[in-house]
Amino acid sequence: NAGVMQNPRHLVRRRGQEARLRCSPMKGHSHVYWYRQLPEEGLKFMVYLQKENIIDESGMPKERFSAEFPKEGPSILRIQQVVRGDSAAYFCASSPLTGRNTEAFFGQGTRLTVV
Amino acid sequence: AQKVTQAQTEISVVEKEDVTLDCVYETRDTTYYLFWYKQPPSGELVFLIRRNSFDEQNEISGRYSWNFQKSTSSFNFTITASQVVDSAVYFCALSEARSNTGKLIFGQGTTLQVKP
Numbered sequence: 001n002a003g004v005m006q007n008p009r010h011l012v013r014r015r016g017q018e019a020r021l022r023c024s025p026m027k028g029h030s031h032v033y034w035y036r037q038l039p040e041e042g043l044k045f046m047v048y049l050q051k052e053n054i055i056d057e058s059g060m061p062k063e064r065f066s067a068e069f070p071k072e073g074p075s076i077l078r079i080q081q082v083v084r085g086d087s088a089a090y091f092c093a094s095s096p097l098t099g100r101n102t103e104a105f106f107g108q109g110t111r112l113t114v115v
Numbered sequence: 116a117q118k119v120t121q122a123q124t125e126i127s128v129v130e131k132e133d134v135t136l137d138c139v140y141e142t143r144d145t146t147y148y149l150f151w152y153k154q155p156p157s158g159e160l161v162f163l164i165r166r167n168s169f170d171e172q173n174e175i176s177g178r179y180s181w182n183f184q185k186s187t188s189s190f191n192f193t194i195t196a197s198q199v200v201d202s203a204v205y206f207c208a209l210s211e212a213r214s215n216t217g218k219l220i221f222g223q224g225t226t227l228q229v230k231p
Binding site: 093 | 120150152158159160162165206208214216217218219220221222223224
């Protein structure tokens with residue numbers, strides 16, 4: 001059973017370009033979380049999705065960031081018109097149920113560098 | 116408001132020493148979950164432990180042990196006889212049941228360096 005798969009592992013974008021980060025949850029998991037880790041900081045919650053629904057996006061920046069988890073395919077975190085401050089590691093986690101009673105399994109992260 | 120504080124930014128020890136990583140949390144929820152994760156230099160997050168608020172029994176797993184004290188809102192992590200491979204950033208995290216989402220609130224992390 002493969003773990004949470006994130007790709008790409010490393011992504012370089014020029015300022016103003018779009019970044020698309022992909023997350024395939026573990027098999028059988030229908031809940032996905034995205035977290036951002038800025039340099040020298042802890043992880044910050046961004047968004048929680050179930051299949052085709054955004055449940056909690058309280059940690060998402062109001063502009064340029066969006067997330068989806070379609071019925072088929074991976075979850076996508078999309079950052080439009082990237083700026084240097086978006087450079088960070090973005091982690092995806094998945095769980096089979098609402099996570100309060102379960103462990104969320106993390107992917108290896110996507111390291112975004114904006115040049 | 117919910118918050119997790121790891122006051123120790125960096126700790127350096129010599130191999131075979133014992134080391135304790137502190138974690139203090141704040142929550143108004145009566146049901147919550149506490150976690151520790153390890154982030155080695157390779158960058159992935161490795162799950163170490165989950166503890167619910169109703170279980171104050173301390174836990175030991177090999178060289179790792181955890182001391183959960185509700186009275187002081189602390190969930191400290193001790194590594195006994197540390198090894199170089201323990202060098203990593205360690206994160207404590209909190210999940211509140213009332214949010215019903217399972218989202219984690221992380222501390223800032225403690226960087227542990229174990230020298231040979």
